[in-house]
Amino acid sequence: MKWIFGISNFLIGTCLASHACVIIERLGKEDFIFSRSKCTNCNQQLCLLDEIPLISYLILKGRCRYCKIHIPCEYFLTEFLGGFAFYKIDFSSIHDICTAIVLFSLLLAAISDYQVQEFDITLVLPALVISLQHIMNNFYRISTTDLIEFLPIFLFFLFETVRKKCGSGDLIVYLILSFYFNSKFANLTFLTASIALLIVFLGSKMSKKEPVAFIPFIYIGLIIQLLCK
Ligand SMILES: [Zn+2]
Numbered sequence: 001m002k003w004i005f006g007i008s009n010f011l012i013g014t015c016l017a018s019h020a021c022v023i024i025e026r027l028g029k030e031d032f033i034f035s036r037s038k039c040t041n042c043n044q045q046l047c048l049l050d051e052i053p054l055i056s057y058l059i060l061k062g063r064c065r066y067c068k069i070h071i072p073c074e075y076f077l078t079e080f081l082g083g084f085a086f087y088k089i090d091f092s093s094i095h096d097i098c099t100a101i102v103l104f105s106l107l108l109a110a111i112s113d114y115q116v117q118e119f120d121i122t123l124v125l126p127a128l129v130i131s132l133q134h135i136m137n138n139f140y141r142i143s144t145t146d147l148i149e150f151l152p153i154f155l156f157f158l159f160e161t162v163r164k165k166c167g168s169g170d171l172i173v174y175l176i177l178s179f180y181f182n183s184k185f186a187n188l189t190f191l192t193a194s195i196a197l198l199i200v201f202l203g204s205k206m207s208k209k210e211p212v213a214f215i216p217f218i219y220i221g222l223i224i225q226l227l228c229k
Helices: 002-026 055-059 073-085 094-116 121-137 144-162 168-180 183-203 215-228
Strands: none
Touching: 002 073, 002 094, 055 073, 073 094, 073 215, 094 121, 094 168, 094 215, 121 168, 144 168, 144 183, 168 183, 168 215, 183 215
């Protein structure tokens, strides 16, 4: 029966990821809760059939039903990754609902970072509050091993952020992951993210001078670590 939960969670995840894209698209511009989605090119209001995560993209072959403009495949990819991000969440448990909020906040940050190479701190504020609350409740459980695993990477990111070699966003996400999960989990997530970035970097013609959005890679690393847990 476990696979039925897996599939329903995957579907919930694709819907959440689809809505995350809408939130980032409309942030500061229009209401993203009650108003219906529109095509950003022809402004035509989308019908329910155009908004089914993954399926609509496949049926419409990645184009708007009305003006036929090409819809970036990143939308499809985000929904697909979202499905896996929430795959193991038990929506009947308070702890897992908190995990889902952390994952959703980080997904918003990843999408924003991908689009504009930065994210508003308010997007990760729920994750930050939940992770701080979590570390305070479990402060007595922090071991020397945890500190040994945490401090070098934390100081490295702090140093690189001060030198402006990497954005403060990476440091914030590292703190959220360390506080909410643990330092080992955060380190493995960042290691997986770095490997994914390296693979993409070697496989594409990305320029060394181009700023790279690292949060989407952290998100991929996070999904892999969550699935391996
Ligand atoms: Zn259109």
